[in-house]
Amino acid sequence: MSQQTPQAIRGTQDIFGADAEAFGFVVETFERVRKLYRFRRVEMPVFEKTTVFSRSLGETTDVVSKEMYSFEDRGGESLTLRPEFTAGIARAYLTDGWQQYAPLKVATHGPLFRYERPQKGRYRQFHQIDAEIIGAGEPQADVELLVMADQLLKELGVSDGVTLQLNTLGDGASRDAWRAALIEYFRAHAADLSEDSQDRLERNPLRILDSKDPRDKVFTADAPKIDDFLNDEAQDFFAKVTSGLKAAGVDYVRAPALVRGLDYYRHTAFEFVTDRLGAQGTVLGGGRYDGLMEALGGSATPAVGWAAGIERLAMLVGDKGEGRCEVTVVVEDDRVLSDGIGAVAGLRRAAISAELIATGSPRKRFDKAAKSSTRAILALGWSETGTTTRLRNVDGDTNAIESALAGFAWSGAQG
Incomplete structure (x- = not known):
């Protein structure tokens, strides 16, 4: 079922x-x-x-x-x-x-x-x-x-x-005097008012003044004005x-x-x-x-x-969008996954928005990042000497990214 x-x-x-x-x-x-x-x-x-x-x-x-x-x-x-x-x-x-x-x-x-x-x-x-x-x-x-x-x-x-x-x-006194004058005025036209305004006449006559019904608008223009009672x-x-x-x-x-x-x-x-x-x-x-x-x-x-x-x-x-990512960290070799996780955490602590791409085909991860709306891409790879880094600027602030990652303990020497 x-x-x-x-x-x-x-x-x-x-x-x-x-x-x-x-x-x-x-x-x-x-x-x-x-x-x-x-x-x-x-x-x-x-x-x-x-x-x-x-x-x-x-x-x-x-x-x-x-x-x-x-x-x-x-x-x-x-x-x-x-x-x-x-x-x-x-x-x-x-x-x-x-x-x-x-x-x-x-x-x-x-x-x-x-x-x-x-x-x-x-x-x-x-x-x-x-x-x-x-x-x-x-x-x-x-x-x-x-x-x-x-x-x-x-x-x-x-x-x-x-x-x-x-x-x-x-x-209070001005309003009460105005309210009494409105009741007296609208009573004279009660039969021609809308059903809602007839219902409001005695208990809530002020509401008739903001009625959108064409039957009421005929009379509201000439109704008593508050300025005459202030x-x-x-x-x-x-x-x-x-x-x-x-x-x-x-x-x-x-x-x-x-x-x-x-x-x-x-x-x-x-x-x-x-x-x-x-x-x-x-x-x-x-x-x-x-x-x-x-x-x-x-x-x-x-x-x-x-x-x-x-x-x-x-x-x-209107459209505020969802905001562009400042930097996307791409793990191109699974051996540097820990570095990718650490780099993203460091960037976010520095108030730089960051995303991590570390799943799917390693060869397609960079292309995936390039097709996104990111402002910069930090690609992490692996060589015999350890982690390699490659920073590609789209229209972001690479100085801020480099400053945020300064002193980061990568797994090995950087290429």
């Missing part, structure tokens, strides 16, 4: 070759940049109690109602594979004593899980990079995160064609964010339709968007969420953060 080869789960992916190199380049660049900005590395659990996400994301959001992977463990407790990082980091801040480090700058990356329709650059298991500043209520924290994100995209080489869209949601404090906060971006040399465009539906979001909201990934053009997004800690049962704590999909950034990065 034949066995069927197991297939990958729909909406997941195996990452290999050039795709894996681009993925790794995103993570390595993020790690380097977060160290420049002095963000502390954290590692978060892959699953949490379901209440961590239902309380932070809202029971009625699509993520909680449709997209979370939740299950009961053997003890009957409901657990959820994390759909995002912020809620878990907020939970840890409240439960692990991280308040003592406030203002706390943290960063992380890893897999997340959402049961959503797979599309270009989106998967049910996907990966994100994430940066948060907790316990800092000043607009300078927003500026630092935005400047950090801008530098990250530049160092990834993907900033061309990427635009920072920026908006303010105001403080008090002096909210205006001053946003002005300090924009002046900080100007001082740092970061360009942006005002995007009044850019919103966050959850009530704990305040002030700054932003997205870095591109037209190179189809309709879903956001590559990095975030905002200030000053009300989240209270939603999780903690005291009022200001916070701001952003996240970006690694797969989507890797698609913009």
